[in-house]
Amino acid sequence: MKCNYCGENITEFINSTPVEHTDCPFCGKRTYLKELKAEVRLTPALYKLANWFRGGRSRSQARFHRREGDSYTVSTGKWNYLIRIIDKVHDWYYELVVDSRSGKELHKREHLLSEHQGYGSAKKKHAPTNDDDA
Numbered sequence: 001m002k003c004n005y006c007g008e009n010i011t012e013f014i015n016s017t018p019v020e021h022t023d024c025p026f027c028g029k030r031t032y033l034k035e036l037k038a039e040v041r042l043t044p045a046l047y048k049l050a051n052w053f054r055g056g057r058s059r060s061q062a063r064f065h066r067r068e069g070d071s072y073t074v075s076t077g078k079w080n081y082l083i084r085i086i087d088k089v090h091d092w093y094y095e096l097v098v099d100s101r102s103g104k105e106l107h108k109r110e111h112l113l114s115e116h117q118g119y120g121s122a123k124k125k126h127a128p129t130n131d132d133d134a
Contacts, residue, residue: 003024003026003027003029004029005024005027005029006024006026006027006029008024008025008026008027010024010025010026045079047069047070047079048069048070049067049068049069049070049071049082050067050068050069051065051066051067052064052065052066052067053065055089062088063087063088063089064085064086064087064088064089065084065085065086066083066084066085066086067082067083067084067085068082068083068084069081069082070082070100071097073097073106076099076106078099078100078101079100080097080098080099080100080106081097081098081099081100082095082096082097082098083095083096084096086113087113088113091112091113091114092110092112092113093109093110093111093112093113093115093116094109094110095107095108095109095110096108
C-alpha cells in the first residue's frame with residue numbers, strides 16, 4: 001500500500017501496527033492508496049447454428065428448411081438448443097427447444113404448416129385503446 005500524498009510504500013508499517021487507522025510515517029497524513037492487481041481470463045463461448053435449405057431457387061422458395069444448433073431464447077435470457085423443421089412438401093412444422101445445461105425440454109410444437117400462423121413476426125397486432133376519450 002502507498003501513501004496517497006507522498007507515494008511512499010507503507011505496507012510494512014500498516015501490517016505491523018494494531019491500530020485501525022495509522023498515519024503515514026513519512027508525511028504524517030492519514031490517506032492511503034491501495035494497489036490492486038487483478039487478472040481476468042475469459043474463455044470465449046462458441047455457439048453453432050446450422051441451416052439446411054433444400055428445393056427451390058432461393059431460401060424463401062425452399063421446400064425444406066432445417067435449423068439446428070444453439071439459439072438465444074429471449075424469454076429465458078439464455079442460449080438453448082433449437083431444432084426447427086419446416087417441410088412445405090409434407091405440410092409439416094416441428095420445433096423443439098431444450099435447455100443446453102440441464103437438458104430439460106422447454107418448448108415443443110408440432111403441427112401442420114398450414115396451421116402455423118400468428119407466431120413470431122406474424123403475430124396479430126392489438127389496436128391501441130383510447131382511454132383518453134372521456
